[in-house]
Amino acid sequence: MADKTFDLILIGGGQSALACAFFLRRKEIDYIILDDQETCGGSWKQTWESLTLFSPPEHSSLPGWQMPESEGEFPTKEETIDYLCQYEDRYDFPIQRPVKVKSIDKKEGMFTLETTEGQFNSKTVISATGTYKNPFIPEIPGRDKFEGKQLHSSDYRSPEEFKDKKIVIVGEGNSGAQILAEISKVAKTFWSTKEEPQFLPDDVDGRVLFDMASAKYYAEKKGEKYDSTKFNLGNIVMVPSVKEARERDVLHSQGQIQSITKEGVVWEDGSCQKVDVIIWCTGFGYSTGFLENLVSIDHKGKIPTDKTKAKETDGLWLVGYGGWTGFASATLIGVGRYAKQTIKEVSEYLKD
Numbered sequence: 001m002a003d004k005t006f007d008l009i010l011i012g013g014g015q016s017a018l019a020c021a022f023f024l025r026r027k028e029i030d031y032i033i034l035d036d037q038e039t040c041g042g043s044w045k046q047t048w049e050s051l052t053l054f055s056p057p058e059h060s061s062l063p064g065w066q067m068p069e070s071e072g073e074f075p076t077k078e079e080t081i082d083y084l085c086q087y088e089d090r091y092d093f094p095i096q097r098p099v100k101v102k103s104i105d106k107k108e109g110m111f112t113l114e115t116t117e118g119q120f121n122s123k124t125v126i127s128a129t130g131t132y133k134n135p136f137i138p139e140i141p142g143r144d145k146f147e148g149k150q151l152h153s154s155d156y157r158s159p160e161e162f163k164d165k166k167i168v169i170v171g172e173g174n175s176g177a178q179i180l181a182e183i184s185k186v187a188k189t190f191w192s193t194k195e196e197p198q199f200l201p202d203d204v205d206g207r208v209l210f211d212m213a214s215a216k217y218y219a220e221k222k223g224e225k226y227d228s229t230k231f232n233l234g235n236i237v238m239v240p241s242v243k244e245a246r247e248r249d250v251l252h253s254q255g256q257i258q259s260i261t262k263e264g265v266v267w268e269d270g271s272c273q274k275v276d277v278i279i280w281c282t283g284f285g286y287s288t289g290f291l292e293n294l295v296s297i298d299h300k301g302k303i304p305t306d307k308t309k310a311k312e313t314d315g316l317w318l319v320g321y322g323g324w325t326g327f328a329s330a331t332l333i334g335v336g337r338y339a340k341q342t343i344k345e346v347s348e349y350l351k352d
């Protein structure tokens, strides 16, 4: 493709790229989507088997086409992947897979992308690569000495292999709570959190969080302040598995790990606990390393932006990275409005 110059290249074939592509349908913009996965579904394919969304389908939909009814109250991982695959088929988006973008340079106003399938050229670029490729594990003294198994939540699939083991689950977010909930049924678990875990009220799910995100978005558009501290988006949603774990009385944090030995962990009070496995549910940075020739990137993968637009390079936008590039933009229903605004800006840029 080195002999052709696209108007726009979208990097990443998950929900954020698809939301952008929806708003490109009636535009005369020659674009392509490059995704490093073999098949559709973005990072949903890499999550654990039992993961369900935390909102019903009508609150988990991309622009233009609502997610079909799910079997249960909340769509499963498989139903979500099916929806994303059907969505891209429905609109027949031009997607090439697998194509990994390794680096990007810019000369005389044109971006050159080095990929696993050769060079691609484009006048503009949208990065929609999510976070899953950049798992974060905190530095805790002795971590490299541990002789048991360590894994990040992004590599966790199901509880079977942990049956009858002793396991520390680290992290006070939704991943930590959900993985703890299912593993504690088959193994002896210990929960390590930095802060005391914060649970949302039982009746607060993604619907409420999204309504809050919308109210904030519209208030800010009008130049008004909105108090978004009522419910913290990062707090734990009481999905059925977490409610069930609460009934079993297993949702108790032992506090922080002070250090790690070859056999286990040392808690803040100095007591030791022998364990077989440590599961790090400690979040992600942003998957933006391939942009390092163009912009400055901090340790989390964040680059300077004005909303979704890169500040240091004209013609580059970043969509779907959550609070950084748009409140609730890392959700199916939340990404649409930022995708729409970004495509408007890309069109205007290409016209100039």
Ligand code: FAD
Pocket: 011, 012, 013, 014, 015, 016, 017, 034, 035, 036, 037, 041, 042, 043, 044, 052, 053, 054, 055, 060, 099, 100, 101, 102, 128, 129, 130, 131, 132, 133, 174, 175, 206, 287, 290, 319, 320, 321, 330, 331, 332, 333
């Ligand atoms: P991704 O889905 O990660 O897609 C990015 C794509 O880009 C991937 O295919 C990736 O392989 C590809 N890629 C990355 N780097 C490159 C590269 N260099 N070159 C080419 N391709 C590349 N969201 C909801 O809406 N509702 C929920 O209920 C919900 N629950 C969640 C629960 C948990 C526990 C977690 C962890 C997340 C949850 N999310 C939920 C969030 C959601 O999973 C992610 O935010 C979402 O997948 C982000 O979509 P994306 O398109 O931005 O990124």
